Amino acid sequence: MNILKFFTAGSVDDGKSTLIGRLLYDTDSILADQLEALQRSNRKNDDGTIDLAILTDGLRAEREQGITIDVAYKYFQTEKRKFIIADTPGHIQYTRNMVTGASTANLAIILIDARNGVVEQTIRHSYIVSLLGIKHVVVCINKMDMVDYSETVYSAIIEKxxxxxxxxxxxxxxYIPVSALKGDNVVQTSEHMRWYEGESLLHFLEKVDTDHLDRSQLARMPVQWVVRPQTAELHDYRGYAGRVLSGTFNLNDKVTVLPSGASSVVEKIEFFDEELAAAHAGQSVIIHLKDDVDISRGDTIVNASALPQETKLIEADLCWMDTRALDTSIMYNIQHNSKVTKCKINEILHKVDINTLEKHPAEEFKLNDIGRVIVKTADALAFDLYDDNRANGSAILVDTRTNLTVGALMFRAAVE
Amino acid sequence: MSTYNFDYLDELEAEAIHILREVAGQFEKPALLFSGGKDSITLVRLAEKAFRPGKFPFPLVHIDTGHNFEETITYRDQMIERIGEKLIVGSVQESIDQGKVVEQTGKNASRNALQTVTLLDTIAKYQFDACIGGARRDEEKARAKERIFSVRDEFGQWDPKRQRPELWNIYNGKIHKGENIRVFPISNWTELDVWNYIRREKIELPSIYFSHEREVITRNGQLMAASPFLNMDEEDVVERKQVRFRTVGDMSCTAAVESDAFLIDDIISEISASKISERGARLDDKVSEAAMEDRKKGGYF
Structure with missing residues (x-):
């Protein structure tokens, strides 16, 4: 059994919370006391049934306003898989929340109201999914009950x-036609849409390939911590602790340590009390090298025959996440895995109108703006392009005045 | 390429180890909040996997309400001896004696809320800049939105409206003086995941997690261990029942469930079939629907 992380964006009216509530409800993932709390609350659907959307509305302010304002994580499990849902609001003022939720997902659910078809927010949500490089997309055409479960309506939307x-x-x-409210094609295949030959949403989510095994040659491990017990019996012990971002490290692999460029060979891979023959993407391990190289937190151990990019000028997509606008005259901290260095945004190449996908020249970058910039870093980063290696192609910007995370960066090109 | 079977527990474990190492790398004076419950026991195991053969780069901190199950304290002391790490105890009784907090009165009096003050005092005394806790997002609706690195102001308050975006696996631990960060490495685990992990790792737990006979009273529809810490009166009928506890908190606010689960396998099948969520066994969450959110804003774990 493995984990599927998926992301849903939608506005109140799409019935996104209802869809998630339905997935939880129909997979028996709601426990009796939570259900009791639901029934006590006075939000009901028109026909008197429980409003399933309440299950995913977390904070009081949201309950009062009846909207989701942040990223909520929900968990459920079937016999086949564990699921982690990053549930975010879909309005344009919550773009940063969508970007956040999408950053860790390997599948996205896009909701379309069957009555309205592809609208501005569909474009917006799909753009974010593409920007963040989410591999699988499921388009749920919801509220099919409101259009008499019509195949014609469904097909027209798909074509668009x-x-x-x-x-x-x-x-x-x-593409899946559903009614979250009535439960059609969410967990059970619908009786009302015999023309639809595909699976229910849940069945699809259960078997979609998540590809945890990253077969790329891009073996990368940022060093988080150096383990040095310095006891009598482990006097010379020096292990580099980190999580393999991508690729595989095998014993005796030739590696390069960046930024120093020192070469060595993998001598030993430890995981607690085990010694491993290889460390794969996702694993947190301790690596020992044959040579006595000076390595500390912020350095990256990489496959010597597939080196990452190493420049101080990087072209990147930026999503701005702070209420205070980007200031191109000041320095920010850029955090790329365990490495932190100073940086400036040297140039704004363009901004994207995420409702129309049009690019515009821009002077300023405000909350929820997305566009292309040139970042200049104080120290060179050992990075990959986001499309090749999401885990090593992304970074955050931190405002040193407030310590807030103010920007998300996806690296698109090294600038020579 | 070697065969490589990375299942969901491996993935959750690797993520938690990564988070613990980020704490070690980013902070000067971190601490691990240890309650004696299964979640913090799991954290200790994960810390061993993150830092052995080295020492933990942080002490364990226990906020002691003085209303403990004896079994928890015995377990705690034996565990500390086994792992050879430092333990710091913050005492709620001391906070009461110093007049910093006032003991609640009335039938449902509990020291649970008082812990917050002792915790904040302990953080201030030792100048901890990061406190690792065993909270999980599946426990409660407010928790579902909390970050893995969650900033608290100098009053220990959590502001749900001012949370930092947390992207990919990058954790921003930068704080101002006086602030601290609560770190939740097992945010993405469910109760069942924790139990499955404990089974897989053969981790020992305090005996109160397993079925035993105990004197209990029924209060507000829940079974409470009869103890000097409960304000009992003639309406409270003491019965002997076969019970176990699903969480280990203060004796005055942790409810038992009737259970014949003697072994971890029994517990896992019980939970899989269960119809009461874990926090349902805590009276302090029942006070209002927004109870947890209010307590978190006030500095609770």
Whole structure:
């Protein structure tokens, strides 16, 4: 059994909370006392049934306003898989929350109201999915009960979405007609849409390939901590602790340590009381090198025959996440895995109108703005391009005045 | 390429180890909050996996309400001896004696809320800049939105409106003087995940997690261990029942469930079939629907 992390963006009216509530409810993931709390609360649907959306509305302010304002993580499990849902609001003022929720997901659910078809927010949500490089997309055409479960309506929407998917280079898109409110095609296949030959949403989520095994040659491990017991019996012990971001390290692999460029060979890989023959993407291990190299936190151990980019000028997509606008005259901290260095935004190349996908020249970058910039870093970063290696192609910006995380960066090109 | 079977527990474990090492790398004076419960016991195991053969780069901190299950304290002391790490105890009784907090009165009096003051005092005394806790997002709705690195102001308050975006696996631990960060490495685990992990790792637990016979009273529909710490009166009927505890908190606010689960396998099947969530067994969450959110804003774990 493995984990599927998925992301849902939607506005109150799409029934996104209802869809998630339905997934939890129909997979028996709601416990009796939570259900009791639901029934005590006075929000009901028109027909008197429980409003499932309450299950995912967490904070009091949200309950009062009836909207989701942050990222909520929800968990459920079937016999086949464990699921982690990053549930975010879909309005444009919550773009940063969507970007946050999308950053860790390997699948996205895009909700379309069958009555409205592909609208501005569909474009927005799909753009974010493509920007953050989420591999799988499921387009749920919701509220099919409101359009008499019509195949014609469904097909027309799909045709329209296919054009958008092509434009955004979304490679893997699956379409499912659902009614979250009534439960059609969410967990159970619908009786009302016999014309639909695909699976229910849950069945699809259970078997979609998550590809945990990263077969790329891009073996990367940022060093988080150097283990040095300095006891009598472990006097010379020096282990580099970190999580393998991508690729695989095997014993005796030739590696390079960046930024120093020192070469060595993997001598030993430890995981607590075990010694491993290899360390794969996702594993947290301790690596020992044959040579006595000076390594500390912030350095990266990489496969010597597939080196990352190493420049101080990087072209990147930026999503601005702070209420205070970007200031191109000041320095920010850039945090790239365990490495922190200073940086400036040297140039704003363009901003994207995420409702229309049009690019515009821009002077300023405000909350929720997305666009292309040139970042100049104080120390060179050992990075990969986001499309090649999400884990090593992303970074955050921290405002040193407030310590807030103010920007998300996806590296698109090294600038020579 | 070697065969590589990375299942969900491996992934959760690797993520938690990564988070613990980030704490070690980013902070000057971190601490691990240890309650004696299964979640913090799991954290200790994860810390061993993150830092052995080295020492933990932080002490364990126990906020002691003085209303403990004896079994928890015995367990704590034996564990500290086994792992050879430092333990710091913050005492709620001391906070009461110093007049910093006032003991609650009335039938449902509990020291649970008083812990917050002792915790904040302990953080201030030792100048901890990061406190690792065993909270999970599946426990409660307010927790579902909390970050893995969660900033508290100098009053220990959590502001849900001012949370930092947390992207990819990058954790921003930068803080101002006086602030501290609560870190939750097992945020993405569910109760069942924790139990499955404990089984897989063969981790020993305090005996009160398993079925035993105990004197209990029924209060507000829940079974409470009869103890000098409960304000009992003639309406409270003491019965002997076969019970176990699903969480280990203060004796005055932790409810038992009737259970014949003697072994970890029994517990896992019990939970899989269970119809009461873990926090449902804590009276302090029942006070209002927004109870947890209010307590977190006030500096609770």
């Amino acid at each position: 979405y296919k054009i958008l998917a092509q434009q955004l280079k979304l490679a893997d898109v699956t």
